[in-house]
Structure formats: C-alpha cells, structure tokens
Amino acid sequence: MKLIQSRDNVFYKSLKRLAESGRERRKTGRTLLDGVHLVEAWETRYGPVETLVVGESALAGGEIAAFVAGRECTLLSDALLRDLGLVDTPSGLLAVVAMPGRASAVDLDRDAVLLDGVQDPGNVGTLLRTAAAAGIRQVLLSPGCAAAWSPKVLRAGQGAQFVLDIHEDADLAGFVAAYRGSTAVTCLDGATSLYEAQWQGPLAWIFGAEGQGVRRELIAAADLRIRIPMPGAVESLNVGAAAAVCLFEAMRRKLVS
Template identity: 75%
Template sequence: MKLIQSRDNAFFKSLKRLAESGRERRKTGQTLLDGVHLVEAYEAVFGPVDSLIVAESALGGGEVAGFVQGRETVALADSLMRDLGLVDTPSGLLALVKTPRATATVNRKKDAILIDGVQDPGNVGTLLRTAAAAGIGQALLSSGCASAWSPKVLRAGQGAHFALAIHEECDLAGFMAGYEGTTAVTCLDGATSLYAARLDGPIAWVFGAEGQGVSAELIAAAQLRIRIPMPGAVESLNVAAAAAVCLFEALRRKLA
C-alpha cells in the first residue's frame, strides 16, 4: 500500500482536478465515488473500480478498513483527503471509476423524469434517487443542471445512478414534442390537483430549478399541469420533495 502525504504528488493532483472540475471529469471520462455504499453499488453493476483511495486514519479499523482488506489501495494523509473537498463529510473511502454512459437511447414510450436547470447537486442527486426508487428508468437533464456525475450528485444519489439511463445536455422540449405518453409539469397557473388528475399510461414528469421552477417553454409544452395541494402554512416544496409526492402518487395508482 502506498501512502501519499504530499500535495505535490502527481496522483493526488489528478484526484484534486477530478474533484473540482467538471471539464476534467468529461475530458478523462472518470469521476470519484465517496463511501462504501456507493462503491458497492457501482461494483455490483460494473465490476471492480479502477482505484481505491483510503484516508490514513480509516485504516485503523471500522467499515472502511474491513471493506478494503485484501484489496490494492492508495492511502492519503487525512489532511489531503480533507483538502479534496469532495463532500462535506468524507467517509474515508474514495474510488476512481470510469464514468458510466447510458447505453440505451431515450425512450419516448416509457416513464421518464426531466430535470430542467436544477443546479443544486443535492437536489439533482435526490431527484435521481427518487426516480429510481419509484421505478422510473430514465432521466433527462437540461443544460444548466448540476453535472449528474459530479461527486456531490453521486453522493446524494446513493447508487441510483447505476439503476438509471441518464442523459445530459438534453433538448427537453424536443423530447416532450415526440413523447408518446403524457407530459406533466408542476406549476400553479391553470393546474389540476395531483389527486384529481388522470395519471394513466407512461408519464414524463418535468421538475424545474430552485426558485424559478420549470421554464415557461416547458410549461407551455406540457399536456398536464399539476399542483400539489398544500393546506398548511407554506406555499411551496423543495423540488426533490415535490417530485417524491408526484412520483409516488403515480406509483400508488399503478399498484392499486
């Protein structure tokens, strides 16, 4: 096992670039996973990761030490692991992996989640996690969204990425125009209560950016406008919470 203690180390510098730069991740076709759960989820689908990186202090015992036992690893001094700034609370284990690519083309006949300009990594990851949990198999992200394969989005997704066909930089309006099911968007003007709306057949759900919501173009293109009844003292929900309400209401009806 190699222990890296210097910020001038070439391998550490490459990790730092991947941690901080979406351009670097796209150029190299690589990204970083944080935590045992995420590494296990990746390996269950794609096989062994390229490299395992462990914080020096995590080798003393516990989940991380048990997970890497008998495997080839690179150890980083704790100060270097913190310096990567990958997530707010590092687990002590990173993996360097090839960024998965969607092997299937977008399917205009199946359920989908469309994410319009959501920039917060936690929200994008949670939207993907919610979609996967509700049985939706494809996600389309517009330009302006946080990168689906950034470490923070991956951490929030908790393995959902590996159960989805994820398409980035998508023309959402074009997809909606050719969709063979119902396109649905959450908004207030001219909207039907979620609990009164017909949710038959495949649905492409559109969820929008924090604050401004779904773009006017996509609202106009949607066949169904949905509002979530909120009799309480607040006027809006976090986009990921709103998505969970909608997707699981649709799932409840399918299972009824």
C-alpha cells in the same frame, strides 16, 4: 501501502482535478465515488473499481478497514482527503472509476423524469435517487443541470445513477413534442390537484430549477399542470420533496389499478 502526504504528489493532483473540474472528468472519462455504499453499488453493477483511496485514520478499524482488507489501496493523509473538498463530510474511502458510456436512445413510450435547469448537486442526486426508487428508468437533464456523474451528485444519488438511463444536455422541448405519453409539470397557475388529475399510459414528469421553476415554454407544452395541495403553513416544497410526492402518487396508482 504507500502513504501520500504531499499536495505536490502527481496522483493527488489528479484526484484534485477530478474532484473540482467537470472538464477534467469529461476529458479523462473518470469520476470519484465517496463511501463504502457507493463503491459497493458500483462494483455490483460494473465490477471492480479502478483505484481505491483510503484516508489514513480510516484504517484504524470499522467498516472501511474491513471493506479494504486484502485489497490494493492508495493511502491518503486525512488532511489531503479533506482538502479534496469532494463532499462536506468525507467518509474516508474514495474510488476512481471510468464513467459508463452514453445511455441508449431515449424511449418515447416509457415513463420519464425531466429536469430543467436544476443546478444544486444535492437536489439532482436526490431527484435521481427518488426516480429510481419510484421505478422510473430514464431521466433527461437539460443544459444547466448539475452533472449527473459529478462526485457530489453521485454521493446524493447513492447508486441511482447505476440503474438509470441518464441523458444529459437533453433537448427537453423536443422530447416533450415527440413523447407518445402524457407530460406533467408542477406549477400553480391553472393547475389541477395531483389527487384529482387524470392520466393514462406512460407519463413524463418535468421538474424545474430551485428558484425559477420550469421554463414557460415547457409549462405551455405539457399536457397536465399539477399542483400539490398544501393545507399547512408553507406555500412550497423543495424540488426533491415535490418530486417524491408526485412520483410516488403515480406509483401508487399503478399498484392499485
């Protein structure tokens, strides 16, 4: 197994570009996965990854050493693995994969989650993971959202991307106008409590950027304005937490109906 220790190594430079550049990921059609769980989830859905990359110390024993035993890998010094800056705490295992092709056309009759300008990779990954856990199967991301297939969003999503139909750079206003179900947005002005709001049929939730929230035109176009009652000492929730409350309340209603 070859050990790469030089930052001038051609393969290491290619990893560095994939880790840092969305343009490079789009150009090559490839991205990076971090960690055994994510690699296993990928291989369950799509088959073997293109290339496995292991940190030098990860071969000393434990989960990663057991996972790669008998498999062809590229060995990377721990210093180089850290310098990739892929995630804050590298697991010791990376994989290079070809990103799946575009999702099928949006379904105007199916539940959906719409993300409007959510820029934080951790939040986007959490929202994708929450949507998948709540049984949602399609997610639309507006321009300006963190890229769904970037390494940090993949790490936060923990495999959610592999079970969702994801539409990036989507025209959210156009989707809302054409949608044949109800659309709901979380806000404060003129909003109804989540636990009192009524809807029937498919539902599309709109969640907004961390600071500015959902754009005014999308709020105006939504069928339902929803607020989450907060009797405690804080006035707002992180977008990931708010989405979890809303999506699982909608799921609860389906289960008891």
